Each structure stands twice: as C-alpha cells, then as structure tokens.
Amino acid sequence: MLPVAQPRISLADLRGDRRRTRTEKLVRILLFAAALTSVAISAAIILSLLGQTWTFVSQVELSSLWSDGWFPRRGQYDIKTIVTGSILVSAVAMVVAVPLGLGAAVYLSEYASQRARKWLKPTLEILAGIPSVVLGFFALAFISPQVVQRIFSEATAFSMAAAGIGVGILVIPLMATISEDAMRSVPDALREASTGVGARKITTTVKVVIPAAVSGLVAAFIVAISRAIGETMVVFIAAGATGGSLFSTDVLGPGQTMTAAMASQAAGTDQVRGEALTFQSLFFVGMLLFLFTLVLNLAADRFVRRVRQAY
Amino acid sequence: MSVMSNPATVGSTAATERVRRSITGGKADVKGTIFMLLMLMALLMSVVILAVLVIDMVTQGRTVLTERLGDFVTGSMSSQPEASGILQGLRGTFWIGVFTVVIAFPLGIASAIYLEEYAHHKSRVARFIDVNIRNLAGVPSVVYGILGLTLFVKAMGGIVGPNSNGRSVIAAGLTLAILVLPIVIITSAEALRAVPRGIREAGFGVGATRWEVTRHHVLPYAAPGILTGTVLALARSLGEAAPLILVGATTGYLSGGTEFLDLGALTDRFTALPIIITTWAGRPGEGWVSVTAAAIIVLLVVVLVANAAAILLRNRFDKKRG
Amino acid sequence: MPAVAAVTACLALTSCGGGSTSSVVVSGSSTVEPISIAVAEFFTAGNEAEGNEKVSVSVDGPGTGDGFELFCDGLTDINDASSKIKPEQIEACESNGVEFIELPIGNDGIVMMTSESNTAVKCLSTGDIYALAGPESQGFETWAEADELATEVGGQGDLPDAPLDLIGPGEESGTYVSFVELAIEDIAEERGQELQTRPDYQASADDNIIVQGVQGSATSLGWVGFAFAREAEDVTMIEVDDGDGCVAPTETTIADGTYPLSRPLFIYVNKSVAAENDSLVRFVDHYLGEAVDSVADVGYVALSDTALAETRERWQSRTQGAA
Structure with missing residues (x-):
C-alpha cells in the first residue's frame, strides 16, 4: 500500500495490485457503457420515428400532402401549411432575437466592464432558464394584447406574430451567448492592431471584430433558428392553432407550426388516435422536424469548428 | 469560463484604451457613443422583458397566492378557478426531478468522464459519440416526446404504467431524463476539461490508476462546475411541457388519491406543473388568468431558484480560481 | 442501467404497495368534461370525509370520438359523450369484448x-x-x-x-x-x-x-x-x-x-369493470345521486325527474347497450 515506506521500489510494486487493476477495468467498461447510451438514444429516436413514418409515407395519397391545409382528421396533410407556419414564426422570432441578442453580445464582449458583465450576464442566463410554457402564457396574455394588437389593430388574439415574439425572447440568450463567445475568441491582437492604425472603437468593432467572428455569428444565427423551429409550447399556447389549420401567410392571424401540429394532435386525442393515418402523421411531422433541425445543427457545428480552427 | 482566461488580456485591453485615447486626443466619439448606447439598450431590453414578465405574473397572480396559498398548493385541479390547486402538478414535477437526478446525472457524468478522461480524443468512437451528443442536444423537445410515447408508453407501458396505459410519471420521468442527458454530458465535460493537466499528472506520478486519479483529484476539482451544469439541466427538466403532452399527462382533473411520496402511485396517471399551466392558460376569464399566473409564479420560483443557485455557485467558483 | 434498476424498483414497490386498483379513469367529450370534473371533486371530497380507501380519479376531455377509441379498447372506465355512440363505435367495442351501459345525464x-x-x-x-x-x-x-x-x-x-x-x-x-x-x-x-x-x-x-x-x-x-x-x-x-x-x-x-x-349528454360505463371495481360503482352512484346537480351547476340543462328516474333504473339494472 505504501511504497514510499519501502527502501527500494521494484517494477512489481509499480504495476499495482490485481484488485486495483480489476476495478480500473470494470470502471472503464461501465463508463464506456454510459457513453454509449447516448448513441442508443439517438438510435431509439430514429427508430421510433421511422416505423410509423414509413407507414404514413407508403400509404398516404400524395395529393393530400399538397392541399388546402393541415387537417389530419380529414386526411389532408398539407406540408406547406405547417412548414410555412414554422418558417413564419421563426422569422418573427429572429427579427426579435438577432438585433437584441447580437447587440447584447457586442456590448458584453467589447464594451462592458468586468463588473458590469458580472451583473448583466446572469440576467441573460436567467432569461434562458424561463420555461417555455411561461413565455407562451406571457405571449398570449401580454404580448398579444399589449404589443401586437396595439400596433396592428387587425391582429387576432391568437397570432403567429405574438407567438413569434415569444419564441424570439426565448432564443435571445442563445443568440447572445454564442455570438459573445465568438467575438471574445477573436484575439486581442486584432483589436490592438486596429486601434494602432487609428481606428475608433466603433470601427474596430464593426470592421474588425465582427468580420473576424462572422463564422461564429452565423453559427449563433443557425442554432437560434433551429431552436425557434423546434419550440413547441409558446406556439401551442399563443398561436391559436388547433387540430387543423388552413394554409396562411398572415402572421397577424392564427397559424400552425410543425411542433404545434404535433402537440395539438396529441393533446386533442389523449391516446393520439384518429382516422386512418392521423396517428402516423404525428410521426411523419416529427421526422420532418428532426431532419430540419439536424441539418441546421450540423451546419452550425461546422461554422463553430471553423472559428475554433481560425484562432 | 472565458472570464477567467488570463490576467494578461485585462492588462492589454487597458493598454489598447490608452493608445486609443492618445490617438483620438481624448475627443468625444459621438457616433461611437450612440453605437455603444444602442448595444447597451439591446442588452438592457432583455432585462426589461424579464422584469415586465415577472411584474405581469405577480400582478395577475398575487391575489391567489396571498389569499389562499395553502389551499392552492395543497388543492387538486378543479372545474372552478377559485377551487383550483396544483398539488398533483407539484407531485408530478417533483418525481420528474427525482428521475432526472437519479438517471440523467450519473449517466451524464459517467459519459462525460469517459469522453474527457478515458477516450482518446482522436479515436473514431469518441468523435462519433461526441458529434452524436451535440446533435442530441439540438433535437426539439417534442421529438423526445415521440420517443417517450413509442418506447415507454407503448412498448414498456405494461411495466411503467400497468394501470394508466403506460402514461405514468415513470414514463414522463424517463423521457425527460433522456431529454436533459446531453446537457448534463456537455456541461460536465466542459467542467472536466477545465481541470488543469497538472492535477492529473501529479496523480499518475504517484502511481494512481486512472479511476483513482479521476475520483480523488479530477472530480473534486470539477465538482462545482459539474454541479452547476446538472442544476441547470434539472431546471430545464422541471419546466418542460411539450414531451409530457405526447407522453399523455392528464389535463382535465386528477384527484388527490395519491400521497405526495407514495411510490406505489408512480405507475398511476399523472400531471405536472407545466401541463397544468398549459391547460389553464387555455381557459380565459379573469379567474383562470390569475390561477395560471399564480401557478407560473410557483414554477418560476422553483426553476429560477435552481438557476440562480447554479449561477451563484459558478461565479463564486470562478472568483476563487480566477 | 440505472434506468432499468429504477423501473424494477418501482415494479417491486407497486406490487408491495398495492391499492392502485382503486382508480376511476374518465375520458371523452370536452363538453361533458366539466360535469365529470365537478362530480369527481364531490366524490373525492366525500370519499375522504367518510375515510374510505383513497381513489385516484382522472378526467380528460379529448373529444367524444377519441374517447370512444380509448373506451372500446378497454383503456378507460367511463366515456363522456356529447353525442350518442355510433354504430362503428359499438362495433369497435364489441370486437374488443367491451360491454357498456349508456346513461343519459343531461341536455345541451x-x-x-x-x-x-x-x-x-x-x-x-x-x-x-x-x-x-x-x-x-x-x-x-x-x-x-x-x-x-x-x-x-x-x-x-x-x-x-x-x-x-x-x-x-x-x-x-x-x-x-x-x-x-x-x-x-x-x-x-x-x-x-x-x-x-x-x-x-x-x-x-x-x-x-x-x-x-x-x-x-x-x-x-x-x-x-x-x-x-x-x-x-x-x-x-x-x-x-x-x-x-x-x-x-x-x-x-x-x-x-x-x-x-x-342534444342529450351521456356517460358510457364499462360494464365488466363496474362488476369488479367497487370504486367505479360508487363513482357512478355519486354521479346519478348526490352529485347530479353538477349538470346544472356547470351550466347544462338537468334531466327532468322522469328522465333521471329512467337513467337511474338503467344503471341499477346494469342495462347493457344503447337505448
């Protein structure tokens, strides 16, 4: 046990006793198994989506995928309705999140003193911790009547605009954090060089730091969109989408997103059942959503890696 | 983490400032100031939104909490807002938290240890697992609901919920534990990465095995960072609603036939605080608005206290190391 | 692995804990849902006051049709309905061997x-x-x-x-x-x-x-x-x-x-469950007895005295099928 106490150390002493190496091996196996569960989870997600999606795709009438609207109970599964809804809500969200998130990141990274940072950054983190149901209710009970309907009198109580703003608030912290990380990883040498040739701080920030961090900013943008597309509860509560919805591009009116279509189908039916392929359509939408966000996340990952490689 | 990068950065920033001042001759930069103020406003907007949200909820939900806090917290769901309570929701949310702690924490921390301490960073397996985890973290929560529905409710329904068609709090807890697993892994791995290499080398130097070094030296050092990440993950799982809708949380009424800690009732039907909020949010009328806001205040207290604790913990830890 | 352990533990606990059979699961029409919720509230309060064994009652309102899907699969004990059961729903119930008792409870x-x-x-x-x-x-x-x-x-x-x-x-x-x-x-x-x-x-x-x-x-x-x-x-x-x-x-x-x-409003009760589950029997007794005023309380039109007597008679005799 205590090799130090012995006058001489032989090679055998250093090898460690059998019990310890056995523990070591066992631990390694257990840890590896734990790490593999995440792979198993990915496989399980894909498998659970795949089966029913295949049933849906192989049995659905193709014409019903391009019709007047998303009415799973009538056998109308118009993809463009829910995809457009998702895109519109995400677009509104980005209109809110990009200026606010990016501005916050610029201030935190380039202007804030250490002390200011210490107080301001946790606020963003607390905002990030607010559950989406809370923002959904806030969007319905406050943003819609007090903001959206005040500015646009023709907006309905449930609207994609109000939901989009709610989703936007939700992704501000994400946008801000990733952007700030990107800007902070720009080496100070660049800033110093810029200052040295007489550039003002604003010039340095806009012409040097932001272009240098652009990959990271793009990544932040993509991750934020991905999160906005995947957000469910805000849209479910505030966009007024129920079991079905006609194709609509009016953000001031109610609308249906991929996520809300899934949630309202499950909420409306308890067991998630219905006529013919209604149940399977839930999985089909889930698969669409999964692929959408997967592509976005992979793209964002690539941009993030580009930043890391650059500096 | 980057806050504590190195003292040299701070010094050089100050130097940059001095150079700048000498170049501009100390003249005011109007455009620059406006730009800075705009950026500051963007940041403060988040603070304003947060404040408006909290004030709005407190204004609307205050009366419920001041007039009948006891009944509200210990009461069941009801058809009347004045009689509504959140006990069943608290119970479900509590058990979801327990599942997260019991399953996601050890599994996530173990995965992080494997990836950071054991796997060769360049090995294909490790890289595959790593990419896989980062993608999992980006999968929308409602898709995890599909997994929960297929795997726990349908396939394992007989085990996790024999008397609730599988829609039990066990199914919900397992689903949310899986949902936050990537977050636990990523934050724990970050904490482990921040442990100075010297600590490990010192351990190996005295002949300790990798596990002994990890357990006695690396983990204690990384513990505050890991704890921060896990608490954030816990807060996330307590606030999630979308997967629970798919797993089949009860939305209408659930009687208090069950004790808060009754383990036997884990296989019965359940509901959770975020689900109650969703249900009530859909019922207009002043009465429902106030109980929804009151339930939100309770959820915010739970979630934000957890978040704030995590942030404070990290700040203290940063200061000590910094 | 911990997941498996937890599930096994819960299983073991359920079998030792017991008592989970005394549950009543109600689903179906969102129109009838408030009535069933009001009845469930009365029932739970009364049950506690009498010091009976605790009963877990859950009520959902996904819709009459979706409710019947569950009911005819034997997954719920009572289905709230705001329209009479349809021939294809009867068929679904029959093919699964689910026998039901139709009970009109009010009008809307x-x-x-x-x-x-x-x-x-x-x-x-x-x-x-x-x-x-x-x-x-x-x-x-x-x-x-x-x-x-x-x-x-x-x-x-x-x-x-x-x-x-x-x-x-x-x-x-x-x-x-x-x-x-x-x-x-x-x-x-x-x-x-x-x-x-x-x-x-x-x-x-x-x-x-x-x-x-x-x-x-x-x-x-x-x-x-x-x-x-x-x-x-x-x-x-x-x-x-x-x-x-x-x-x-x-x-x-x-x-x-x-x-x-x-239109009339109904509840459909699973007959064979009613024969085994005493809690369900007491719940329906309550529905048609002390709690019958709930129909009017939540805003619907109560049955006339004769119609109510007929409903009680259907329940007492456990008359199977739709009228």
Whole structure:
C-alpha cells in the first residue's frame, strides 16, 4: 500500500495490485457503457420515428400532402401549411432575437466592464432558464394584447406574430451567448492592431471584430433558428392553432407550426388516435422536424469548428 | 469560463484604451457613443422583458397566492378557478426531478468522464459519440416526446404504467431524463476539461490508476462546475411541457388519491406543473388568468431558484480560481 | 442501467404497495368534461370525509370520438359523450369484448352566437347556418356572400353585407360532431356534400376561447354549448328557425327539444369493470345521486325527474347497450 515506506521500489510494486487493476477495468467498461447510451438514444429516436413514418409515407395519397391545409382528421396533410407556419414564426422570432441578442453580445464582449458583465450576464442566463410554457402564457396574455394588437389593430388574439415574439425572447440568450463567445475568441491582437492604425472603437468593432467572428455569428444565427423551429409550447399556447389549420401567410392571424401540429394532435386525442393515418402523421411531422433541425445543427457545428480552427 | 482566461488580456485591453485615447486626443466619439448606447439598450431590453414578465405574473397572480396559498398548493385541479390547486402538478414535477437526478446525472457524468478522461480524443468512437451528443442536444423537445410515447408508453407501458396505459410519471420521468442527458454530458465535460493537466499528472506520478486519479483529484476539482451544469439541466427538466403532452399527462382533473411520496402511485396517471399551466392558460376569464399566473409564479420560483443557485455557485467558483 | 434498476424498483414497490386498483379513469367529450370534473371533486371530497380507501380519479376531455377509441379498447372506465355512440363505435367495442351501459345525464343546446354589437342578426334558419358554415361555404368572407346559397337550400337569406368571422370547436370536439349532425347533416346529405363544416374557420378545442373570439369581432359568428354561451358576456344568442318559427335557446326549449340545435349528454360505463371495481360503482352512484346537480351547476340543462328516474333504473339494472 505504501511504497514510499519501502527502501527500494521494484517494477512489481509499480504495476499495482490485481484488485486495483480489476476495478480500473470494470470502471472503464461501465463508463464506456454510459457513453454509449447516448448513441442508443439517438438510435431509439430514429427508430421510433421511422416505423410509423414509413407507414404514413407508403400509404398516404400524395395529393393530400399538397392541399388546402393541415387537417389530419380529414386526411389532408398539407406540408406547406405547417412548414410555412414554422418558417413564419421563426422569422418573427429572429427579427426579435438577432438585433437584441447580437447587440447584447457586442456590448458584453467589447464594451462592458468586468463588473458590469458580472451583473448583466446572469440576467441573460436567467432569461434562458424561463420555461417555455411561461413565455407562451406571457405571449398570449401580454404580448398579444399589449404589443401586437396595439400596433396592428387587425391582429387576432391568437397570432403567429405574438407567438413569434415569444419564441424570439426565448432564443435571445442563445443568440447572445454564442455570438459573445465568438467575438471574445477573436484575439486581442486584432483589436490592438486596429486601434494602432487609428481606428475608433466603433470601427474596430464593426470592421474588425465582427468580420473576424462572422463564422461564429452565423453559427449563433443557425442554432437560434433551429431552436425557434423546434419550440413547441409558446406556439401551442399563443398561436391559436388547433387540430387543423388552413394554409396562411398572415402572421397577424392564427397559424400552425410543425411542433404545434404535433402537440395539438396529441393533446386533442389523449391516446393520439384518429382516422386512418392521423396517428402516423404525428410521426411523419416529427421526422420532418428532426431532419430540419439536424441539418441546421450540423451546419452550425461546422461554422463553430471553423472559428475554433481560425484562432 | 472565458472570464477567467488570463490576467494578461485585462492588462492589454487597458493598454489598447490608452493608445486609443492618445490617438483620438481624448475627443468625444459621438457616433461611437450612440453605437455603444444602442448595444447597451439591446442588452438592457432583455432585462426589461424579464422584469415586465415577472411584474405581469405577480400582478395577475398575487391575489391567489396571498389569499389562499395553502389551499392552492395543497388543492387538486378543479372545474372552478377559485377551487383550483396544483398539488398533483407539484407531485408530478417533483418525481420528474427525482428521475432526472437519479438517471440523467450519473449517466451524464459517467459519459462525460469517459469522453474527457478515458477516450482518446482522436479515436473514431469518441468523435462519433461526441458529434452524436451535440446533435442530441439540438433535437426539439417534442421529438423526445415521440420517443417517450413509442418506447415507454407503448412498448414498456405494461411495466411503467400497468394501470394508466403506460402514461405514468415513470414514463414522463424517463423521457425527460433522456431529454436533459446531453446537457448534463456537455456541461460536465466542459467542467472536466477545465481541470488543469497538472492535477492529473501529479496523480499518475504517484502511481494512481486512472479511476483513482479521476475520483480523488479530477472530480473534486470539477465538482462545482459539474454541479452547476446538472442544476441547470434539472431546471430545464422541471419546466418542460411539450414531451409530457405526447407522453399523455392528464389535463382535465386528477384527484388527490395519491400521497405526495407514495411510490406505489408512480405507475398511476399523472400531471405536472407545466401541463397544468398549459391547460389553464387555455381557459380565459379573469379567474383562470390569475390561477395560471399564480401557478407560473410557483414554477418560476422553483426553476429560477435552481438557476440562480447554479449561477451563484459558478461565479463564486470562478472568483476563487480566477 | 440505472434506468432499468429504477423501473424494477418501482415494479417491486407497486406490487408491495398495492391499492392502485382503486382508480376511476374518465375520458371523452370536452363538453361533458366539466360535469365529470365537478362530480369527481364531490366524490373525492366525500370519499375522504367518510375515510374510505383513497381513489385516484382522472378526467380528460379529448373529444367524444377519441374517447370512444380509448373506451372500446378497454383503456378507460367511463366515456363522456356529447353525442350518442355510433354504430362503428359499438362495433369497435364489441370486437374488443367491451360491454357498456349508456346513461343519459343531461341536455345541451348548441348556441349560435354573435357579438352583442351585431344587431343585424337576430334569427337564422338552419339553411342560413348551412350556407354560412357548411361544406359549400368555403371562401365566403362576408355574410352576404352566403345569401344565394342560403335561399337555394331553403333558408331566409337576406344576410348583412359585413365581414364574416367564423369561430367554432375543432374537429376533435364532440360539439363539432353535434353541430354537423344538428345543423349541417340533413342539407349536406340532400346535396351530396361531405358531412363536415367548411375548413376555413378559426377552430379551438376550448369553448371559452370561442366565446372570446365571438366577443372580439363585431360581425362574428360562433357556436358553442349552451353552458358557455349562457355564461358569456357581450354576446347575443341567435334564435334558430327549423321551419317552425324562431326559437331562442333556453333551458325549457332545450330540455323539451323544441330548440332545433339541442342534444342529450351521456356517460358510457364499462360494464365488466363496474362488476369488479367497487370504486367505479360508487363513482357512478355519486354521479346519478348526490352529485347530479353538477349538470346544472356547470351550466347544462338537468334531466327532468322522469328522465333521471329512467337513467337511474338503467344503471341499477346494469342495462347493457344503447337505448
């Protein structure tokens, strides 16, 4: 046990006793198994989506995928309705999140003193911790009547605009954090060089730091969109989408997103059942959503890696 | 983490400032100031939104909490807002938290240890697992609901919920534990990465095995960072609603036939605080608005206290190391 | 691995803990849901006061049709229904060996309503309603656009030239089905149309939200159950003419069926579960006994004394099947 106490150390002493190496091996196996569960989870997600999606795709009438609207109970599964809804809500969200998130990141990274940072950054983190149901209710009970309907009198109580703003608030912290990380990883040498040739701080920030961090900013943008597309509860509560919805591009009116279509189908039916392929359509939408966000996340990952490689 | 990068950065920033001042001759930069103020406003907007949200909820939900806090917290769901309570929701949310702690924490921390301490960073397996985890973290929560529905409710329904068609709090807890697993892994791995290499080398130097070094030296050092990440993950799982809708949380009424800690009732039907909020949010009328806001205040207290604790913990830890 | 351990532990605990058989699971119509919730509240309170074994009662309201899917799979004990069980649902129950007891518990009227500020509309014929909300009305953006169709199907027509903001229950709701059956079906069948409403109306699963939508527009047209319309402020309940003159929805006209858009409400009880589960028996006893006033309390029209006596008799004798 205590090799130090012995006058001489032989090679055998250093090898460690059998019990310890056995523990070591066992631990390694257990840890590896734990790490593999995440792979198993990915496989399980894909498998659970795949089966029913295949049933849906192989049995659905193709014409019903391009019709007047998303009415799973009538056998109308118009993809463009829910995809457009998702895109519109995400677009509104980005209109809110990009200026606010990016501005916050610029201030935190380039202007804030250490002390200011210490107080301001946790606020963003607390905002990030607010559950989406809370923002959904806030969007319905406050943003819609007090903001959206005040500015646009023709907006309905449930609207994609109000939901989009709610989703936007939700992704501000994400946008801000990733952007700030990107800007902070720009080496100070660049800033110093810029200052040295007489550039003002604003010039340095806009012409040097932001272009240098652009990959990271793009990544932040993509991750934020991905999160906005995947957000469910805000849209479910505030966009007024129920079991079905006609194709609509009016953000001031109610609308249906991929996520809300899934949630309202499950909420409306308890067991998630219905006529013919209604149940399977839930999985089909889930698969669409999964692929959408997967592509976005992979793209964002690539941009993030580009930043890391650059500096 | 980057806050504590190195003292040299701070010094050089100050130097940059001095150079700048000498170049501009100390003249005011109007455009620059406006730009800075705009950026500051963007940041403060988040603070304003947060404040408006909290004030709005407190204004609307205050009366419920001041007039009948006891009944509200210990009461069941009801058809009347004045009689509504959140006990069943608290119970479900509590058990979801327990599942997260019991399953996601050890599994996530173990995965992080494997990836950071054991796997060769360049090995294909490790890289595959790593990419896989980062993608999992980006999968929308409602898709995890599909997994929960297929795997726990349908396939394992007989085990996790024999008397609730599988829609039990066990199914919900397992689903949310899986949902936050990537977050636990990523934050724990970050904490482990921040442990100075010297600590490990010192351990190996005295002949300790990798596990002994990890357990006695690396983990204690990384513990505050890991704890921060896990608490954030816990807060996330307590606030999630979308997967629970798919797993089949009860939305209408659930009687208090069950004790808060009754383990036997884990296989019965359940509901959770975020689900109650969703249900009530859909019922207009002043009465429902106030109980929804009151339930939100309770959820915010739970979630934000957890978040704030995590942030404070990290700040203290940063200061000590910094 | 810990997951497996936890599940096994829970399993073991359930089998030692026991007591989970005393549960009552109610699902079905969102219209009947408030009644069942009120009954469940009374039942739970009474059960506690008597110091009986605790019973876990859960009530959901996904819709009558979805409820029957569950009920006929034997997954729920009681199905709330705002329309009578359909032949294909009976078939589904039979093929799974689920026997049921049909118990009428009250009446509901579907009320067409508009904003209080809309004085141009006081009474609609069923033809008008078909022309405004039926399968052939897709795309009509003003009331007047429905005029031609309304007169063609035997309605009064002469509708105001104002924007038409339609709002009603979603397709998963029992109210949707009843609306189609009461207001749309006859004319739609005659004209060879599908038995459904137009798709382009604002749909909500929550009756209260529909009331809100009606209040929100000066020229709205919405439909909900009587309970919700009666409670709603700032809305006008429109009279309905089925050929015998305009009839306003009131408790009396709904209970005696003279109001054209009225319907009975039911609960369906799983007969074999009732034979085994004492809690379920006590719950239904309660439903038809002490708690029967809940029907009126939550805003529906209570059964007449004779009708209630008939329902109790069906329950006592455990009369199987639909009447």
